[in-house]
Amino acid sequence: MPRFDNSPVAYWLLVLVLSALLLGAAYRTQLRQELFLLLSLGFLFVCRLPSLVYNLEINPDESQMITQALTLRFDPVYFRSVDGTTGGPLNSYLLILPSLFGLPFDYISARLLAFVLVAGHLYLLFRTIRLWTSELTARQVLIFFVVMLGITQSEDFLHYSSELLATLLLASAYYLYARQLRKRAPSLRAVALPGLLMGLIPFAKLQGVPMAAVVTGFVGLDILTRTGRLPHKPVTYLLVLIGSALTFPALVVGTTLAYGVFDDLMLYYIKSNLIYQGDATFLPWLLHLPWFLAKVPSLASLLAVLLMAGIPLFFKFSVPVSLRTTEGKMAAFLLLLLAATIFAITRPAREYIHYLHFLIAPVGLIMGFVWEGYRRLGRMIPYALALITAGFC
Numbered sequence: 001m002p003r004f005d006n007s008p009v010a011y012w013l014l015v016l017v018l019s020a021l022l023l024g025a026a027y028r029t030q031l032r033q034e035l036f037l038l039l040s041l042g043f044l045f046v047c048r049l050p051s052l053v054y055n056l057e058i059n060p061d062e063s064q065m066i067t068q069a070l071t072l073r074f075d076p077v078y079f080r081s082v083d084g085t086t087g088g089p090l091n092s093y094l095l096i097l098p099s100l101f102g103l104p105f106d107y108i109s110a111r112l113l114a115f116v117l118v119a120g121h122l123y124l125l126f127r128t129i130r131l132w133t134s135e136l137t138a139r140q141v142l143i144f145f146v147v148m149l150g151i152t153q154s155e156d157f158l159h160y161s162s163e164l165l166a167t168l169l170l171a172s173a174y175y176l177y178a179r180q181l182r183k184r185a186p187s188l189r190a191v192a193l194p195g196l197l198m199g200l201i202p203f204a205k206l207q208g209v210p211m212a213a214v215v216t217g218f219v220g221l222d223i224l225t226r227t228g229r230l231p232h233k234p235v236t237y238l239l240v241l242i243g244s245a246l247t248f249p250a251l252v253v254g255t256t257l258a259y260g261v262f263d264d265l266m267l268y269y270i271k272s273n274l275i276y277q278g279d280a281t282f283l284p285w286l287l288h289l290p291w292f293l294a295k296v297p298s299l300a301s302l303l304a305v306l307l308m309a310g311i312p313l314f315f316k317f318s319v320p321v322s323l324r325t326t327e328g329k330m331a332a333f334l335l336l337l338l339a340a341t342i343f344a345i346t347r348p349a350r351e352y353i354h355y356l357h358f359l360i361a362p363v364g365l366i367m368g369f370v371w372e373g374y375r376r377l378g379r380m381i382p383y384a385l386a387l388i389t390a391g392f393c
Contacts, residue, residue: 047150195244
């Protein structure tokens, strides 16, 4: 295994060279998108190498899920052999995957899988922003989060956490919804796929349900407000959406009933999650949110910049919006998604930084819109300087 404590200068020199190449690649839009993405995710991988090869615990949740995966490899009935507390069953089952390729049940395997999930999350964020804005904007937003998640020293952003699979599933749903808005007439399959993903999310992380509800609602709303002719009746689309969303939960209920662990599912996962919170109630904790975000200065600074830059932009372009227009649906979706995400991370009333994984995609999407708005105004320099400052605070 490589070591970095003996030659940190050489390692950070490599990181700085890759940073320069990445910054140059963002502005060279003639560079193929595939090469830019490869360079971006390669930079993220190199930055996270020290934690990837550190085969010791950096968070107790990580150790718990590795142990659960090892147990499930031999007794795959969840709630009979494993109680995952607030983490969803899918997180532990997913950790079995590296062992199928001959990797051991250790921290290196878990963090390699975590890297894949984070990389997939950022890739889908890029694709979604690209659909709604421009190639240049999508590249610049991606760079910010690649650098932030690459050079972070916070263990909560480095270990295999129970939020990673849920955020990947949610990012997939955001992308599918963005693509649906661009289609003149979505197919039934295009509606069924986000529904299936939404059905998976409660069993990855119950905390992701508010965001899943927003996506499901807006997929349905888009069908109901379509002005063009659809290949099928709107009620058919809605039935497909609801039916696909219920497919995996129905499978889980049937399986747990068959193995006699349905009561355990309800008690140890559903009920325990619903009553899991700290000492504070929701409103005081919501007011405490700025101090919670301050534990990740780059993300907190970015949110402050977006707030200050976004309000004047809103008044500059404020026009009556309708939920029958694509622009109106986008704006309403992003606002409700951000509200649902803030509710999800504040509802437990606990300062676990890994909850903030849920904020990355909503903040990134809003950042893309604000960035694109200032680009159209031709006033990018002050905003760019503010974002660069936020990134290194």
